[in-house]
Amino acid sequence: MTQNVFTLEISGLNVSSHSGTRVLDNISLQVEPGEVRALVGESGAGKSMIGRAVLGTLPPILDKSSGHIILNGKDLSLLSERKRREWVAHNAALIPQDPLSALNPVRRVGAQIITPLVRIHSWSKREAEDRCLSLLDQVKIRDPKRVLKSYPHELSGGMRQRILIAAAFANRPPLIVADEPTTALDVTVQKEILKIVRLLQEDTGTAVLFVTHDMGVVAQVSQTLTVLFGGRVLEDSKTHDVFTRDASHPYTQALIRSTPDYHSAGGKFVPVPDNVIATLHAQMRERLS
Amino acid sequence: MIIRSFLARFFSTLVTLFGVAVVVFVLVRIAPGNPIAMMLPPGATEEDVARLRALYGFDKTLIEQFFVWLGNVIYGDFGTSITMRLPVSELVLQRLPATLELSIMALVIALVLGGSLAVFGARFRGRAQEVGVDISTGAALSVPDFLWGLLLILAFGVAWPVLHISGRVDPHMDVDLTTNFYFFEGLLLGDFALVSSVLSHMLMPALALGLPLAAMIAQLLKQSLKEQLDQDYVNLARVRGHGETHVILSEALRNAALPTLTLIGVQFAFLIGGTVIVERLFAYEGLGNMAIDAVINRDLPLIQGIVLLFAVLFIAINLTVDLTYSLLNPKLRHD
Incomplete structure (x- = not known):
């Protein structure tokens, strides 16, 4: 037994659609306890699919065809469907991408975030409510008691995302998957939300798999990052190293350069160069043939 | 607020019902066919027909007939069925x-x-x-x-x-x-x-x-x-x-x-x-x-x-x- 027990260990994960298109190709990555790992890549690179594979919410047309996902010491592929759901519910939580569709519109907010604590973690109703109130306070929601009695449409997008973040951290799960939690929000709210995620993460010591396409966000929240392209891992390194030294992969270098930065690029946007993309596509074709 | 929307609803309902009443009343009278002729045995005199028409109010103008009927309806009297000789309200509520x-x-x-x-x-x-x-x-x-x-x-x-x-x-x-x-x-x-x-x-x-x-x-x-x-x-x-x-x-x-x-x-x-x-x-x-x-x-x-x-x-x-x-x-x- 190694000394280092990972919170999440993915090895050789393949996911393909029913028609045979490979969405994830031999993905391997680890997340240590308390680590924030960013998953970056352009749309379609498969970054969200890794999170969904871990949580068991892949769209029905996709199938996990092979590989292992070990969450907090248990290999999910060895568990029965019911056992897997229970294990995931106990050991992981999700911060969804779109706060506007992530709360059930016909149910009160309180019922949506308190009931799971009572049901999954067998807390008492009182205990769950107290925990939610203090968390809502921590994510800077004013008058949390009123908010618990509200319906989602009565709250703003930023408020809803803060509620969802509080709900994800509520039972201090070992792992949280944050699926582009700031993409649907405007820039000023984004910053606030990132601050809250970092604060709660440090407070609870939860490991986070942070899916994003924004290298600026990566620099702000993560210690490590995994760069994906076409369903494959291109690079896996420490965030600090990638931003201070030259990244090892030309695609990662290009991604960093493409991050809009008013001061260094003179206000110009530098896209990922075509030849880098072309090389990657050529490599993919070679692999497939 | 609730009272106002209830009243609005109530009045729009009345307007709808009035419209339905007008359309039905006019349509069934424009449609061909004579209910009086069906009620009388063959060989009835012109006089008999006229008496029966007067009994059911068919001798008045269409507009007069309509308002007589509507006035009665407001008091819950929907008239008498021609074929069954019973109050319409009774027949209808029974079915x-x-x-x-x-x-x-x-x-x-x-x-x-x-x-x-x-x-x-x-x-x-x-x-x-x-x-x-x-x-x-x-x-x-x-x-x-x-x-x-x-x-x-x-x-x-x-x-x-x-x-x-x-x-x-x-x-x-x-x-x-x-x-x-x-x-x-x-x-x-x-x-x-x-x-x-x-x-x-x-x-x-x-x-x-x-x-x-x-x-x-x-x-x-x-x-x-x-x-x-x-x-x-x-x-x-x-x-x-x-x-x-x-x-x-x-x-x-x-x-x-x-x-x-x-x-x-x-x-x-x-x-x-x-x-x-x-x-x-x-x-x-x-x-x-x-x-x-x-x-x-x-x-x-x-x-x-x-x-x-x-x-x-x-x-x-x-x-x-x-x-x-x-x-x-x-x-x-x-x-």
Whole structure:
């Protein structure tokens, strides 16, 4: 037994659609306890699919065809469907991408975030409510008691995302998957939300798999990052190293350069160069043939 | 706020009813056919005809006739049926429970059957089971209610005669009830012999009326369920350990039901219209059957009474749908 027990260990994960298109190709990555790992890549690179594979919410047309996902010491592929759901519910939580569709519109907010604590973690109703109130306070929601009695449409997008973040951290799960939690929000709210995620993460010591396409966000929240392209891992390194030294992969270098930065690029946007993309596509074709 | 919207609703209802009254009154009088001629034996004199016309007020102008009729209606007097020589209100109210029971039974069948098919199809979306639901609902929809009636008669009345093909209740049965709601009152009194007799008469016409609506509900509800199942709040429920069936029933269903409810409101009104032909087919003693006789005999007061009652039913259904809608959707609730 190694000394280092990972919170999440993915090895050789393949996911393909029913028609045979490979969405994830031999993905391997680890997340240590308390680590924030960013998953970056352009749309379609498969970054969200890794999170969904871990949580068991892949769209029905996709199938996990092979590989292992070990969450907090248990290999999910060895568990029965019911056992897997229970294990995931106990050991992981999700911060969804779109706060506007992530709360059930016909149910009160309180019922949506308190009931799971009572049901999954067998807390008492009182205990769950107290925990939610203090968390809502921590994510800077004013008058949390009123908010618990509200319906989602009565709250703003930023408020809803803060509620969802509080709900994800509520039972201090070992792992949280944050699926582009700031993409649907405007820039000023984004910053606030990132601050809250970092604060709660440090407070609870939860490991986070942070899916994003924004290298600026990566620099702000993560210690490590995994760069994906076409369903494959291109690079896996420490965030600090990638931003201070030259990244090892030309695609990662290009991604960093493409991050809009008013001061260094003179206000110009530098896209990922075509030849880098072309090389990657050529490599993919070679692999497939 | 509530009082104001209630008043607005009340007045728009009155306007609608007035419109219906005008249209019906004018239409049945423009239509060819002479009710007086049908009442008199051959060889009646001109004088007899004129006397009878005066008795029913047909000698006055159309506008005069209308306002006399409307004035009486306001006091609850819908006139006297020409063919049956009884007050229209009495005749109509006596038949209304039969039609209501039949329509409600058809609606319950449509809701249960359509709802379960929708949940089943959404649960197994993208698989053979969903294709099965699509094919069967498509087939059920393409057969109109009266044809369903004939098919059901062939199946359960002729080939495997387990149900009654005509009437509302066993004619030998002693029905001694205070209302004409045989089924509901029978249930309340615990008279199961009566209830089972009523059911075995009502089941086929109710199925004929309910099957097309069930198919419509299944198709629309399944589609809205599938849309809801891609939403993030459903994913969140899955991450919290809920199985797919639980996720559909306790998270997605209430949201998906909203568009379906609108459809049910509109289609239930059509369903009540459908009772006219289906009741005839099964010789079921309801309003629809009575309406056909009234039209054949040019029984003008009776036609007017029945159509006005149908209009009131339509409005009541719409009101119920709107109330249920705001009950299900918190966005429509005002404090």
